[in-house]
Amino acid sequence: MKNKIQVCLIIGSADIPKAKDINFFVKRKNDLVIIAADGGLKNASKLKLIPHFLIGDFDSVSPHQLKQLPSETKIVKFSGQEDTDIEKSIKYAQSKGCKEFFITGVLGKRIEHTIGNISILHKYTNKHTKIRIIGKYSLLEVINSSYKFRTHPGEKISFFSFNKETRIITNGLKYPLNDESLFFGERESISNETTGEMASLEIRSGELLLIRDLKTITANG
Amino acid sequence: MKNKIQVCLIIGSADIPKAKDINFFVKRKNDLVIIAADGGLKNASKLKLIPHFLIGDFDSVSPHQLKQLPSETKIVKFSGQEDTDIEKSIKYAQSKGCKEFFITGVLGKRIEHTIGNISILHKYTNKHTKIRIIGKYSLLEVINSSYKFRTHPGEKISFFSFNKETRIITNGLKYPLNDESLFFGERESISNETTGEMASLEIRSGELLLIRDLKTITANG
Numbered sequence: 173m174k175n176k177i178q179v180c181l182i183i184g185s186a187d188i189p190k191a192k193d194i195n196f197f198v199k200r201k202n203d204l205v206i207i208a209a210d211g212g213l214k215n216a217s218k219l220k221l222i223p224h225f226l227i228g229d230f231d232s233v234s235p236h237q238l239k240q241l242p243s244e245t246k247i248v249k250f251s252g253q254e255d256t257d258i259e260k261s262i263k264y265a266q267s268k269g270c271k272e273f274f275i276t277g278v279l280g281k282r283i284e285h286t287i288g289n290i291s292i293l294h295k296y297t298n299k300h301t302k303i304r305i306i307g308k309y310s311l312l313e314v315i316n317s318s319y320k321f322r323t324h325p326g327e328k329i330s331f332f333s334f335n336k337e338t339r340i341i342t343n344g345l346k347y348p349l350n351d352e353s354l355f356f357g358e359r360e361s362i363s364n365e366t367t368g369e370m371a372s373l374e375i376r377s378g379e380l381l382l383i384r385d386l387k388t389i390t391a392n393g
Numbered sequence: 394m395k396n397k398i399q400v401c402l403i404i405g406s407a408d409i410p411k412a413k414d415i416n417f418f419v420k421r422k423n424d425l426v427i428i429a430a431d432g433g434l435k436n437a438s439k440l441k442l443i444p445h446f447l448i449g450d451f452d453s454v455s456p457h458q459l460k461q462l463p464s465e466t467k468i469v470k471f472s473g474q475e476d477t478d479i480e481k482s483i484k485y486a487q488s489k490g491c492k493e494f495f496i497t498g499v500l501g502k503r504i505e506h507t508i509g510n511i512s513i514l515h516k517y518t519n520k521h522t523k524i525r526i527i528g529k530y531s532l533l534e535v536i537n538s539s540y541k542f543r544t545h546p547g548e549k550i551s552f553f554s555f556n557k558e559t560r561i562i563t564n565g566l567k568y569p570l571n572d573e574s575l576f577f578g579e580r581e582s583i584s585n586e587t588t589g590e591m592a593s594l595e596i597r598s599g600e601l602l603l604i605r606d607l608k609t610i611t612a613n614g
């Protein structure tokens with residue numbers, strides 16, 4: 173176990189995609205560190221992944237589960253109420269130098285946790301830290317500059333802004349935006365569609381929550 | 394079928410709570426009108442509710458389902474791409490004078506639709522229109538003034554703001570806020586808890602997305 177963490181997969185206790193979808197993003201990363209965030213231990217086992225760390229206050233882990241832990245898994249107990257188990261996991265990995273995160277098992281169960289975890293994406297993404305949430309059907313990311321991507325025509329793509337200043341130009345989408353503003357509760361772009369093999373978003377100011385279709389991404393190899 | 398609609402229940406195709414939870418909110422409302430939003434028809438049938446209207450572009454309803462429709466259900470076809478089926482349903486009911494909405498089956502499946510439907514809550518709530526989303530575990534509402542409620546001690550309550558100007562004072566919560574600001578991606582209150590039989594939120598400016606625990610509300614009668 174290296175002291176420096178490069179890439180980190182954090183597993184929460186909500187909905188997860190198929191193991192092959194997770195593997196698509198992390199399989200070639202030899203320096204990957206896996207963290208089960210509290211009750212996410214069960215999802216790690218479903219994904220047949222052995223976590224390097226189990227982090228949380230263990231209010232969702234039974235003594236039996238703790239006993240069954242593989243010897244490779246190090247227990248890091250945090251009992252502060254301020255941060256969620258996902259935030260505790262991010263902060264722990266950051267303290268070891270980690271700058272790239274994949275987070276799964278954080279969407280779809282209780283809506284307040286789902287929104288809270290999307291809030292975390294906004295809170296911790298910055299020019300030094302890249303975070304992607306792998307949902308059951310989607311890949312979520314906060315972007316604030318140019319984003320160009322390979323796709324298959326017809327990929328469903330959605331974006332939301334929680335920042336009044338966000339302005340965006342799109343290329344290669346069925347419903348184009350040309351230096352237009354988006355703001356939550358006023359305007360959004362849901363189930364937009366790519367039209368060719370490439371598409372791009374250019375953020376003129378502010379930032380966007382980008383939601384792409386997982387099936388299209390993993391099919392693109 | 395009255396021409397004027399007072400209260401409307403809109404049913405979408407995502408996760409729904411138990412029928413008894415829906416009934417808690419709508420059972421005494423004789424003037425209730427039920428709208429199935431496209432694929433929500435299936436959820437209406439699960440809830441043993443016969444919709445007065447089926448609204449949408451019917452991309453999620455099979456010809457077989459249309460044939461099986463009860464004769465009480467009026468079909469209203471909208472094919473505009475701009476609005477989602479939920480928005481089409483709200484606008485239709487509003488055109489008939491409806492001012493109070495319950496919406497269910499709009500959270501938990503695809504994350505872009507979940508966020509989009511919470512965005513709708515922000516877009517359509519105003520001093521003339523009251524909207525509540527009944528989720529699987531939660532009741533969601535946008536509030537912008539005082540909100541006082543009966544509860545059981547220990548009810549989990551969460552709130553988020555997508556407005557930089559929101560300031561809030563709470564009473565009767567375990568983690569109190571005293572004229573403090575909240576903003577998505579900066580600060581939120583997740584799984585706060587009530588401490589007594591009554592609690593209140595006072596919004597000094599802006600507005601809040603309030604998420605209460607469905608089980609506590611329905612247990613309170």
